[in-house]
Amino acid sequence: MNKKIKGKSVIFVLIVSYVCYIFVSQQITMRNIKNQIADKKIEEQKAKEKNRKLQDEVKMSKSDMYIEKLARERLGLIKKGETPVIDTKN
Numbered sequence: 688m689n690k691k692i693k694g695k696s697v698i699f700v701l702i703v704s705y706v707c708y709i710f711v712s713q714q715i716t717m718r719n720i721k722n723q724i725a726d727k728k729i730e731e732q733k734a735k736e737k738n739r740k741l742q743d744e745v746k747m748s749k750s751d752m753y754i755e756k757l758a759r760e761r762l763g764l765i766k767k768g769e770t771p772v773i774d775t776k777n
Contacts, residue, residue: 758764
């Protein structure tokens with residue numbers, strides 16, 4: 688009878704150990720998934736911010752003031768009656 692009780696105890700300990708192993712393994716997996724979710728949320732926020740800035744830039748690029756500024760800076764255009772100033776430092 689002592690061997691039966693000992694055998695049952697060993698089986699019980701093995702089952703409990705296996706259940707504990709599965710539980711810990713699942714907790715580690717869940718923590719890793721939560722960390723990945725947090726990282727993806729941060730990436731999403733950065734992408735949303737970049738998208739908002741790009742949309743603002745698109746809106747601004749359609750304005751006459753922005754087009755005029757680009758024409759003056761990149762093409763060196765001037766309005767009638769203005770005196771051009773040339774920067775020789777560059």
